[in-house]
Amino acid sequence: MQPSEEQVYIDKVKKGDSAAYRYLVDKYQDMAYTIALRIMRQAEDAEDAAQEGFVKAYQQLHSFEGKSKFSTWLYTIIYRTCLSKLQKQRIPAYPMEEGIDDTDDTVPPLDILETMEKQTYIREAIGRLPSIDGVLITLYYLNENSIREMAEITGLSESNIKVKLFRARKTLEQQLRFLL
CATH class of the missing domain: 1.10.1740.10 (RNA polymerase sigma factor, region 2, helix turn helix motif)
Structure with missing residues (x-):
């Protein structure tokens, strides 16, 4: 091999x-x-x-x-x-600042605007989560890490990660409802 x-x-x-x-x-x-x-x-x-x-x-x-x-x-x-x-x-938590993603010219402008708007709301909602919850959501959904890999990265137990992910999803849903 x-x-x-x-x-x-x-x-x-x-x-x-x-x-x-x-x-x-x-x-x-x-x-x-x-x-x-x-x-x-x-x-x-x-x-x-x-x-x-x-x-x-x-x-x-x-x-x-x-x-x-x-x-x-x-x-x-x-x-x-x-x-x-x-x-x-011991720095306080501040809102995230992220730039706008580059876009493809072949996509209609209205679709680009809708996608950017959705991404903005999702980023904002993730930014409102406690730090560890935002990291777990990012690792699991955006980077597609497994629960085991997340346990290695964070030092948390796999069962603790599952509980935190469950709660983070609920909180994220509430934040998105609030923002929308």
Whole structure:
């Protein structure tokens, strides 16, 4: 069985080719930032936390054994970095600020507007959730992580994650009803 492209780059970095780490950063930076934003609640803080998490992951890459997916291992580092920064800074929660997604010119403008409006409401509703609930919703629905992977990332038990996801969905539904 041939190693995945991802594993090839991990092996290159482990052998001293630091430039190969760029592939991993490019592949995972968007979700790392999204997780950080859900926790930190401010764009600049999320960027700092995500960047710090990538640096920590690079420094600890030698300890990655491949027992879980690389993304799970990385998101665990990002998650814990954010929690650590929050604890040190004791920053209050602020509403999220996110840019508008790029769109395709072949889609009718009215459809684009409706999609952007829906995304705005969903982002706003997720932003109103407690940090951990927003992270769980993001990991499960947007990144399609399994409950087991989410347990590895957050350090919560699988049953606790299921309960929190159930409650977060209910709260998200209430927030969306309120916003709409």
